Amino acid sequence: KAGVTQTPRYLIKTRGQQVTLSCSPISGHRSVSWYQQTPGQGLQFLFEYFSETQRNKGNFPGRFSGRQFSNSRSEMNVSTLELGDSALYLCASSVDREATEAFFGQGTRLTVV
């Protein structure tokens, strides 16, 4: 069974640009959550999608958005990039919203210069 796939693995963008990250969950998993990880800050919750609907949102500005498609694949978008957006973005998939275990992808390392 394939794991969670995130693309691309690495990205370098310039301030002011926008970026789209992709996450393909494990087959059969319908819940996808996104996290931002920076040194010393742990994993900060961005949002959760289930059945193509955003079910939860973290405390991030509106520049951060996402969506989920009918095949459960998810994308997140960050517009007007800032230097502080440099981070590892992790996607986690679960069977459903109350699953006890979440499976993480390897993440996308975003560097904003």
Next chain:
Amino acid sequence: GQSLEQPSEVTAVEGAIVQINCTYQTSGFYGLSWYQQHDGGAPTFLSYNALDGLEETGRFSSFLSRSDSYGYLLLQELQMKDSASYFCAVRGGVGGKLIFGQGTELSVKP
């Protein structure tokens, strides 16, 4: 809202036992989880406690006290490969989102 507190770093020697504590604040508690993350890797699931008590999985055990909003991860017979960051996470709040603590960096010395 939800918040979790855990020590930022712990050091122990090979073969020893180490305990990583986690206290949390949340409404609508579903359960407490633990994840391990090696440098450059993805977090991987270790254990989950929904009810009070101890859950044992090999060398790792996890404990939960819901009345104290407290849990811990116990690692026995430490090995060098256990050097990693360990995160506690709580599923709770409105909508049952999974929120993580800031992580505890465990260094195992020979």
